Amino acid sequence: MQPETMFGRVPDAALTETDPPLLYPDYVGTRLRAPKEPLVLLPSSLSELTGPVYGDGALGEADADLTRQHAGEPLGERIVVTGRVLGSDGTPLRGQLVEIWQANAAGRYRHAVDTHDAPLDPNFTGWGRCLTDDDGTYRFTTVLPGAYPWGNHPNAWRPKHIHFSLFGRAFPERLVTQMYFPGDPLFPFDPIFNSIRNEGARQRLVSRFELELTQPDWALGFRFDIVLGGREATPLEEPHVD
């Protein structure tokens, strides 16, 4: 028996896959953007497969520290978010460009389409990037993002989250996902989180609080590993910003 959602039955395919389905009726945006026709695979061109190649030189010092990108410090709880990017066999993936974007502590994005009635923070852009090291580790310093309303359904609020993007060898290999924070009371009500029907896969999007990562008198520490493929794969989504 297929489970009921707020708007109907969940398609069979959605029940077994790690990644969220393209069409998940409770997540209203997917009704408009999910393809209605069979996908057409386009061959990759040479330019897509051979470039660009990212180098360390393109990264600024403050790119991985979202609390040091302006004259002052942003408001909010300072946090460290770190983890490893791993292949399906557990191999660390080094030199991977990891990008993040997030709302500020009040739940507001610095973006033209964000009209949430919450203050912008002049000291917070909400964007960062870094390369993984030889151990596949990335690390960001930022502030805890706030929850925000998003109009998907009455009284809809997104759990606190940070968007992640990874590039493989080329632009067509971009992978996007979201990291959540443990114990968020909004989990049961969020269609994006729940569009991943597999409980284990869903939990792999929730970071772990670690006292070992927590820096005394400075910042709380959260760990979020990203596994590309295999049984422990991190669920991935199509690129968009909700």
Ligand SMILES: [Fe+2]
């Ligand atoms: Fe978001």
